[in-house]
């Protein structure tokens with residue numbers, strides 16, 4: 360298991376070997392029964408630019424230890440910026456109004472839920488700790504030091520089986536200034552990456568020392584500064600993303616599965632467009648989503664990808680976009696339907712909108728489309744559609760926020776969120792709470808129509824849609 364841990368981690372968190380070298384031994388010590396008692400298994404402060412793998416590290420550990428990338432407990436410190444908000448985290452003291460109704464976000468039960476029968480380690484992530492109210496920092500001190508947290512009702516939660524990750528953007532702006540001259544334009548004077556790594560580390564540590572007390576910093580086992588991702592790391596991450604897409608298409612599309620071949624020109628196109636100092640691998644993921652997954656989704660819903668065929672992706676000679684060509688013959692069109700729900704589709708991908716509209720209208724369904732959150736709101740007020748099919752990434756809003764707005768305007772509208780990426784734990788929880796269905800892009804038109812049939816039946820009681 361320990362070897363597996365290191366090798367899986369370094370395969371999935373690219374270009375941050377020092378981070379893994381620092382973290383893995385603590386888990387191995389614990390698994391070998393050698394961890395000192397009375398404190399958490401390990402406490403790590405993860406620093407560095409956005410999109411370089413900090414959260415990813417925790418997700419991959421969760422995958423290795425518990426079999427699922429979101430099997431960990433996350434505390435968004437941004438939600439506890441004010442002193443009075445701490446009650447949400449640890450529960451209100453007895454005697455306070457409503458103390459019985461508050462279920463603390465950090466409790467023995469929540470920690471237990473972050474373990475599995477195979478592994479009793481709970482991974483706990485305090486995200487953006489620089490935003491936490493001072494009393495949260497004080498509480499954390501007890502957790503880091505004695506592995507104990509006292510709740511509002513005076514009971515205690517033990518963190519002896521927990522690995523604690525703190526992430527922070529402290530120093531990020533100054534790191535950016537340090538990195539900027541090395542980026543792109545001035546390739547001639549590129550400094551040695553090791554020298555840059557040292558400088559970034561010093562900037563990060565300086566910022567941490569200014570913000571947190573020495574006793575807090577002393578209780579951290581390792582401060583890990585994530586490095587900006589080099590071109591070769593981005594190339595590896597691109598390959599991983601393409602593999603993930605291939606796997607998704609091979610396993611989730613059932614009989615409709617097909618293969619995908621991305622040639623070198625397309626890879627180069629994605630890498631060129633997806634390299635960004637500001638956003639790290641996030642920009643690469645956005646580029647893949649926009650330039651590869653969205654056009655692929657369009658092809659799939661348009662039924663231009665016959666089952667068993669191969670979609671070949673190359674860069675167009677203009678260099679402006681990717682060309683996707685499917686081999687093989689397209690199947691027969693979808694048969695006509697009986698009942699007629701009204702569906703609002705919100706997506707800024709005009710091709711996808713057009714094709715979904717054509718196909719769903721051929722089934723006799725009434726379709727309204729919107730390319731932005733603003734026009735979606737107007738459409739909901741005017742038409743009160745049965746179903747809103749909303750893309751997660753919209754130019755003027757996020758699809759989840761928009762959906763909540765739409766639902767507050769027209770209660771009966773059922774929501775389906777289309778996404779090409781992974782939602783965060785909080786976002787998944789929100790979808791569960793409000794009953795939003797998720798549709799992973801790319802999808803087959805049948806996946807969509809099944810979901811709509813389900814929803815409309817639930818919503819209106821209409822049979823045989």
Ligand SMILES: Nc1ncnc2c1ncn2[C@@H]1O[C@H](COP(=O)(O)OP(=O)(O)OP(=O)(O)O)[C@@H](O)[C@H]1O
Nearest residue numbers: 371372373408409410411412413414415596640641
């Ligand atoms: N080193 C990496 N190896 C593999 N994938 C990565 C790496 N860094 C980032 N990614 C990809 O980019 C996405 C965003 O990265 P991640 O969430 O780890 O950013 P972060 O460092 O936590 O940034 P932030 O400071 O904004 O929270 C990940 O889900 C992953 O797909």
Ligand SMILES: [Mg+2]
Nearest residue numbers: 413414415526
């Ligand atoms: Mg993060």
